[in-house]
Amino acid sequence: MTETLSSAITLSPRTCPFDPPPELIEQAEARAITPVRFPDGHMGWLITGYHLVRAVLADPRFSARQELRHAPIEHRMVEKGLLPPAEPGMFLRMDPPEHTRYRRLLTGQFTVRHMNRLIPRIERIAADRLDAIAEQGPPADLVHEFALPIPSLVICELLGVPYSDREVFQRHTATLLRLESSLDEVNAAMAGITGYLDELVRSKAASPGDDLLSGLIETGELDQGELVRIAFLLLVAGHETTANMLALGSFALLTNPAQLAALRENPSQIEGAVEEMLRYASIFQIGIQRAALEDVDIDGHHIAKGENVILAVQAANRDPERFEHADTLDITRPNNGHLAFGHGVHQCLGQQLARIEMRIGYRALFERFPDLRLAIPADEVPMRSDMAIYGVHKLPVTWKEVKQ
Amino acid sequence: MKVSVDRERCCSSGMCVLTAPALFDQDEEDGRVILLEAEPPEELHSAARKAVSFCPCQVITVTDD
Numbered sequence: 240m241t242e243t244l245s246s247a248i249t250l251s252p253r254t255c256p257f258d259p260p261p262e263l264i265e266q267a268e269a270r271a272i273t274p275v276r277f278p279d280g281h282m283g284w285l286i287t288g289y290h291l292v293r294a295v296l297a298d299p300r301f302s303a304r305q306e307l308r309h310a311p312i313e314h315r316m317v318e319k320g321l322l323p324p325a326e327p328g329m330f331l332r333m334d335p336p337e338h339t340r341y342r343r344l345l346t347g348q349f350t351v352r353h354m355n356r357l358i359p360r361i362e363r364i365a366a367d368r369l370d371a372i373a374e375q376g377p378p379a380d381l382v383h384e385f386a387l388p389i390p391s392l393v394i395c396e397l398l399g400v401p402y403s404d405r406e407v408f409q410r411h412t413a414t415l416l417r418l419e420s421s422l423d424e425v426n427a428a429m430a431g432i433t434g435y436l437d438e439l440v441r442s443k444a445a446s447p448g449d450d451l452l453s454g455l456i457e458t459g460e461l462d463q464g465e466l467v468r469i470a471f472l473l474l475v476a477g478h479e480t481t482a483n484m485l486a487l488g489s490f491a492l493l494t495n496p497a498q499l500a501a502l503r504e505n506p507s508q509i510e511g512a513v514e515e516m517l518r519y520a521s522i523f524q525i526g527i528q529r530a531a532l533e534d535v536d537i538d539g540h541h542i543a544k545g546e547n548v549i550l551a552v553q554a555a556n557r558d559p560e561r562f563e564h565a566d567t568l569d570i571t572r573p574n575n576g577h578l579a580f581g582h583g584v585h586q587c588l589g590q591q592l593a594r595i596e597m598r599i600g601y602r603a604l605f606e607r608f609p610d611l612r613l614a615i616p617a618d619e620v621p622m623r624s625d626m627a628i629y630g631v632h633k634l635p636v637t638w639k640e641v642k643q
Numbered sequence: 644m645k646v647s648v649d650r651e652r653c654c655s656s657g658m659c660v661l662t663a664p665a666l667f668d669q670d671e672e673d674g675r676v677i678l679l680e681a682e683p684p685e686e687l688h689s690a691a692r693k694a695v696s697f698c699p700c701q702v703i704t705v706t707d708d
């Protein structure tokens with residue numbers, strides 16, 4: 240199908256805060272796979288159909304290796320076009336067997352059972368945050384007081400990173416995620432966080448604690464650089480993602496009162512509600528990227544070796560061929576199967592933790608404040624259209640009643 | 644119905660345990676799948692099929708007798 244016109248990767252503003260940008264919706268409606276031009280001129284593909292996205296993510300002929308990637312954002316372009324290889328430990332951007340080796344050192348720590356053991360502690364953390372909000376009185380910014388602190392506290396405790404140092408990594412993370420940041424700014428922010436983690440790993444090696452990083456050091460399998468980059472990956476992936484889902488999902492519920500009422504009436508639906516929130520309110524701006532290791536024909540298109548594909552999970556999760564009433568938030572949706580955590584060997588390592596944090600977070604929030612509502616009009620809520628991870632910058636809320 | 648798993652290719656997402664906890668568990672050490680019930684009773688068949696479809700690394704197989 241050579242008649243399909245190519246377009247550039249776009250990050251246009253959204254018309255509905257929970258829907259993908261209009262251009263992406265149009266592309267998805269027209270076809271499941273579209274040629275796109277990367278900022279360096281490379282011609283790759285945008286894939287928006289659910290079944291194709293899933294198939295590519297499960298296909299070992301598509302690589303996650305960083306050195307095969309063309310930067311999808313202009314400001315992050317390197318001169319040669321392709322990005323440098325991932326540094327040791329950055330397994331998100333590697334293929335098996337290198338990827339497998341790192342991932343297997345961590346998966347034992349992120350099992351369903353292991354995460355379930357954290358429930359009482361996470362409930363305590365959430366309750367403490369809500370106490371603080373109730374005490375201060377309305378209005379409150381849910382991002383600052385609730386959505387960001389909960390996952391930050393949890394991942395800090397799990398890894399053994401002092402929460403009191405959050406200023407350092409939250410500021411640098413914000414720079415990393417800002418789409419307008421220049422390559423120099425990004426590199427400086429990376430150096431800022433890795434410098435901090437380098438010292439932290441050294442001090443833990445000297446006096447180990449009862450935490451994940453100390454445990455990793457003790458395996459003796461990883462050198463200093465690998466430990467620092469794994470810590471970086473877990474710290475950054477572990478708090479901004481969940482934080483933005485907590486805030487964006489709360490916003491979605493506050494603007495869908497019937498769904499919120501249904502959840503309040505039947506709190507046991509929280510598990511399905513969390514899956515639906517992950518499907519409906521996507522924090523992806525661009526999508527997941529892969530590169531073809533060989534020529535591959537999919538859905539009548541020829542993808543040549545080296546060509547990059549962007550898997551627009553946010554569009555796939557709204558594919559009407561897979562989901563009935565795809566654009567409707569329905570917390571009772573059966574057999575969800577969303578792709579918010581990806582698919583294939585890289586499927587989110589922290590997904591069971593994220594699920595628990597979201598279940599506890601939403602439930603505790605709406606139980607504590609039964610008449611919680613937005614303190615500003617919904618269309619004035621500042622959206623994170625300028626960040627690589629989407630969500631809200633602020634979520635001002637107000638209330639009259641507080642339950643204990 | 645017979646269920647089998649390929650532990651070598653398992654990526655420890657935990658999706659099977661989440662979907663069909665009566666059939667699957669995860670190794671404490673590396674999180675890889677442990678099959679609890681290779682010949683599940685009728686009432687667990689649909690959960691087993693769901694686990695197959697949700698597994699991100701396609702390591703669960705079911706065969707009908």
Ligand code: HEM
Nearest residue numbers: 330331476477480481484579580581584585587588589593
């Ligand atoms: C709602 C919250 C979250 C979402 C939507 C999310 C999403 C994702 C996605 C889509 C991937 C796959 C990327 C790819 O295929 O290239 C991924 C990978 C990953 N996530 Fe998450 N994540 C979340 C929370 C977390 C948490 C809480 C942690 C940490 C504890 C975490 C750690 C990771 C790691 C380490 C990887 C890399 C896995 C690998 O390459 O094998 N994530 N995440």
